[in-house]
Amino acid sequence: MENTQENSNTTGFAIGVWQDENKATLGNFKGGEVQSLTFYKLNSDGSYEDGTTLEELLRVGIERLKNLNSRFNCRENSIAITKMEEALMWLNARTADRMKRGVEGKHQA
Numbered sequence: 206m207e208n209t210q211e212n213s214n215t216t217g218f219a220i221g222v223w224q225d226e227n228k229a230t231l232g233n234f235k236g237g238e239v240q241s242l243t244f245y246k247l248n249s250d251g252s253y254e255d256g257t258t259l260e261e262l263l264r265v266g267i268e269r270l271k272n273l274n275s276r277f278n279c280r281e282n283s284i285a286i287t288k289m290e291e292a293l294m295w296l297n298a299r300t301a302d303r304m305k306r307g308v309e310g311k312h313q314a
Contacts, residue, residue: 226246227243227244227245227246227254227256228241228242228243228244228256229241229242230242242257243255243256243257244256244257244258244259245257245258247310247311247312249312259296260293260296260297260300263289263292263293263296264293266289267286267289267290267293270282270285270286270289271286274286
């Protein structure tokens, strides 16, 4: 999944470059140094590479936007919070289903 193409937000700042399927480099809002982001990766042999999850990023994003919305309330922030909460709900539902079927943590659909 090597994708070294930079993406830009509406301000034109670079917001991320994928290094491989579970690692990305994130640009800072005002430029300068970059930050690394590594996602948890389960290998086919059962071992894993430690990192974070998409669910955890959503939780952080939700809390960040709730904080901003408490100071700069607007409809768009509220909708974005709802959509991120919905995304988290669906990811949690997927995990619950995978656990129920006994395939969570395995390379099976």
